[in-house]
Amino acid sequence: MNYSKIIQKTHESFIKFIYATVMFQENDVKEKLNDIALFKYRHLVWLMQDAVKKNVRFNMDFDYEEIKKIKVQQECELLEVLKDDLNENIAFYEGIDDVTVNRLRNDDSFFIKELQKFDVEGEIISFNENKTLPETDLDENAKSALVFFLMEEIFKEYELITIYSYLKAHSDIAVANSAFSDLAYDSIYHLKRFAALASKMGVLTLPRIIPHDKYENIGVVEFLKENIEEEMDAEKQCLILAEKIGNEELSEFLLFISRQELYHGELLQRALNAIKED
Numbered sequence: 001m002n003y004s005k006i007i008q009k010t011h012e013s014f015i016k017f018i019y020a021t022v023m024f025q026e027n028d029v030k031e032k033l034n035d036i037a038l039f040k041y042r043h044l045v046w047l048m049q050d051a052v053k054k055n056v057r058f059n060m061d062f063d064y065e066e067i068k069k070i071k072v073q074q075e076c077e078l079l080e081v082l083k084d085d086l087n088e089n090i091a092f093y094e095g096i097d098d099v100t101v102n103r104l105r106n107d108d109s110f111f112i113k114e115l116q117k118f119d120v121e122g123e124i125i126s127f128n129e130n131k132t133l134p135e136t137d138l139d140e141n142a143k144s145a146l147v148f149f150l151m152e153e154i155f156k157e158y159e160l161i162t163i164y165s166y167l168k169a170h171s172d173i174a175v176a177n178s179a180f181s182d183l184a185y186d187s188i189y190h191l192k193r194f195a196a197l198a199s200k201m202g203v204l205t206l207p208r209i210i211p212h213d214k215y216e217n218i219g220v221v222e223f224l225k226e227n228i229e230e231e232m233d234a235e236k237q238c239l240i241l242a243e244k245i246g247n248e249e250l251s252e253f254l255l256f257i258s259r260q261e262l263y264h265g266e267l268l269q270r271a272l273n274a275i276k277e278d
């Protein structure tokens with residue numbers, strides 16, 4: 001079984017589905033896609049753990065051309081991209097008899113049936129660069145600050161999901177692993193919320209491939225120390241923007257995120273202590 005390839009395909013699937021979640025308009029569709037995206041994330045984690053157990057090397061690269069396929073104008077086109085993705089994955093599992101892959105095959109076969117029931121015909125506004133937020137009065141300064149913040153944070157959250165998941169797969173310290181899981185799931189939530197705002201404003205940006213030296217052969221202690229700083233910085237950025245934005249609802253949202261970032265610092269400290277004691 002080609003772990004490296006199947007991990008990459010599942011990783012690409014996860015990105016497509018998590019982005020699609022914020023690109024469609026209808027809540028029913030969004031909810032189902034969100035469920036699929038979270039399952040895709042779990043599939044990815046299981047495959048990575050299996051690969052580590054079998055001593056197979058892999059990385060967190062994806063094919064940018066694959067991800068770019070979601071940059072379409074119409075919801076019906078996006079739906080086709082997602083169906084193709086699942087079908088390709090199902091075809092890739094063919095002939096493999098493995099506990100994890102059997103689960104993936106079972107899940108994807110059901111998901112494709114769910115997607116076939118969708119009836120979508122809306123336009124996709126995620127990339128149209130209109131830079132307005134419906135029902136929200138923002139002055140030009142606040143608007144550019146928000147757009148800049150969203151682009152930066154979307155990249156960063158994706159990077160964190162990737163790195164925390166990779167670290168988790170390669171570490172066997174229970175306390176640290178539980179922190180990495182929580183951090184990855186919180187980052188998925190942050191990514192989704194930021195991407196949803198960016199999508200509404202037409203400034204959604206696709207993720208960048210993470211350089212290997214950000215996660216391969218890095219000292220975990222050093223990484224954790226650096227990321228405590230990063231989480232504190234994220235907290236600060238949210239606070240600064242919350243003050244600048246001049247909109248109560250957005251400020252409240254940013255303050256909520258900033259407090260979560262503070263907690264992320266705590267979680268990393270816990271992981272750091274556990275690793276030092278080990």
Ligand SMILES: [Fe+2]
Pocket residue numbers: 157186187190234261
């Ligand atoms: Fe975050």
Ligand SMILES: [Fe+2]
Pocket residue numbers: 187231234260261264
């Ligand atoms: Fe964070």
